[in-house]
Amino acid sequence: MATAKRMLQPSGAFPAAGFGRRMAALFYDFLLCVALVMVVTLLYQQGVLRLIHGGDQLKLLAESGGLDNDPLLATLLLFSLFGFFAKFWTWNGQTLGMQVWGIRVQNADGSAIDLWQALLRFIVAIGSWLIFGLGFIWMLWDKQSRTWHDIYSESRVVQLPKNAHKK
Numbered sequence: 001m002a003t004a005k006r007m008l009q010p011s012g013a014f015p016a017a018g019f020g021r022r023m024a025a026l027f028y029d030f031l032l033c034v035a036l037v038m039v040v041t042l043l044y045q046q047g048v049l050r051l052i053h054g055g056d057q058l059k060l061l062a063e064s065g066g067l068d069n070d071p072l073l074a075t076l077l078l079f080s081l082f083g084f085f086a087k088f089w090t091w092n093g094q095t096l097g098m099q100v101w102g103i104r105v106q107n108a109d110g111s112a113i114d115l116w117q118a119l120l121r122f123i124v125a126i127g128s129w130l131i132f133g134l135g136f137i138w139m140l141w142d143k144q145s146r147t148w149h150d151i152y153s154e155s156r157v158v159q160l161p162k163n164a165h166k167k
Contacts, residue, residue: 005111028097
């Protein structure tokens with residue numbers, strides 16, 4: 001049973017978002033992600049690990065570098081970051097940084113992307129950064145101004161009209 005697509009508002013034929021706006025929104029979201037990583041790490045280390053090991057043992061672990069390569073923390077951080085992006089992308093098509101810069105991710109028909117598309121965008125975007133941002137810079141040569149994660153997830157990032165947020 002196929003789920004109905006949720007159309008995003010405002011609707012219309014919007015132009016592709018430019019490189020500068022996308023990078024500005026990305027930087028804004030980067031700052032929010034740093035804060036999210038800090039909070040999740042604090043809750044994990046001072047909550048979960050403190051309950052398991054106790055305060056003194058946790059301090060010894062930290063001083064000896066025993067907390068430096070924690071695969072559970074790395075997994076929690078990855079899931080937290082994906083959750084941040086997936087929630088915003090699938091709900092209204094905009095992260096907080098995208099809202100500030102007036103851009104939105106959507107399907108070609110103007111509908112919200114689904115969770116699978118969000119996962120594809122997230123994974124391919126990480127890969128794009130790992131090879132020195134080439135997947136992002138690709139939009140400068142693509143005729144439709146698409147990044148690798150736009151192409152792979154079959155979504156697009158559009159520039160909304162200036163008055164789109166005022167109702």
